[in-house]
Amino acid sequence: MFDYAENGGSEVLRLKTAGELPAALCERLKLPEELFPGGGRLTLSGGRQALVEGQRGILEYTPGRIVVSFGREKLSLQGEGLKVQAMNAGELLITGRICAAEWG
């Protein structure tokens, strides 16, 4: 159990795991989540192109489905003719007809 006290303990953040701390801090301090490592970001452009930032690797790759890992989370993109246009250590550029994106 991690407690974060504010105003002499009047407001307390109750966290179950240490991993929840960045998200809770971002929410409380109104900061963008990508400030902390481990957060992923997906930018979709017109359903034809997706830029995935903060990726840790591809888990599954077929023309109909691409699953990308972000550590504890993963992103599943489904569509037709999906193709990895470019890839480097943290980013992925995916093109094709993107029908659905599922974050889990």
Next chain:
Amino acid sequence: MSGMRISDWFRGTAEVELFGAFPAGVLNAAAAEGMKLWDVESRDENTLRLHTEEAGLAALGRLAEKGACEMRVLRRGGGRGARRRLLRRPALLLGAALMAGLLPLSSLFVWDVRVQGTERLSRARVLRTLEDCGFGVGSFWPGRNTDLLCSEVMLRLPEIAWMSVNVSGSRAVVAVAERTEKPVMYDSARPADLVAARDGLVRRVNALAGRAAVREGEIVTAGQVLVSGTLESLTGRAQQVRARGAVMAETWVERSALCPAREERKTPSGIPHSRFALVLGKKRVNLYIGSGKTIDGCDKIISEYTLGLQGLFSTPLRLVRERFVPYETRPGDDYDPGRTGRQLYAELEKSTEGQILSYTLTPGRRGEVHVLTLRAHCLENIARPREYG
């Protein structure tokens, strides 16, 4: 993040196929090591094809081995081999070096002149005058004083109020502001009669200056004096004034609109084709055999592409594309009497200094022509000034 660049070609690229239980794992490991990967294509669950830099092939091979995958190099491009092949063509290299050297020199000359702000004055006339003053395509612009050039052009073209010439990267932009024409001065002192603009039945005469020459209920014909500017005196000489006033009269107007009963309508047909020409400065080199005449039965669309970078520099080289779109004509009938009638009415309303009391539209046909006649009964001011002598 992007695909292959020219610098990648110089470094060398390779197309690779990975085959194994989990080729995406090799891909992840390669990306984690900072390798540049692009155009990754999944052939099936166990096969991936991708492009990478030639220099990283050995490392990728090691990663593939570690990931229990088989790696096959399908194609190599650019890199050391291509550079070696390029070195075997000294003329090509010399040409490229010469071009690179001439490009900065070329920016000292004007290769494109654009004229902005002309309305009544034609662009061609401005361009011709600029050429007469020694400024045009191919001019060495650092040697020109643009203020002097503007003064010279403005002396030759009095229609221009002011102008400026801005040269940037071989492109000269000539901004022109035209002079506002002096309005015609109304001479209120010049003696004049008021005469009838058309035939009519006089209903009201308001003579503000001069002597009324007609009375209410009188029929007048076009050109007849309605209010005279000559005032006779019993004691002295006749006096001449500028007659002013309004004479309202009932008029009957007839106007007709003609429209061909048969018309040919153009519709695209066949396959369009293009031909090209190169223009170097003022010299044109046709990249086709034959004359530049328009081909019968084809629309000719001309597009010009200047070699250079937009807003940065221009070169004297232009590619001209002439696109010929074949068409055929088919008979059609687009005649709409309602629309034509509305146009006739609007025209009459615009030209009438009063009101339209009633009107009728009569359609008809004269041979191959539709005729629509508008007959209107109007109440309007028919007085118009006619100056003496």
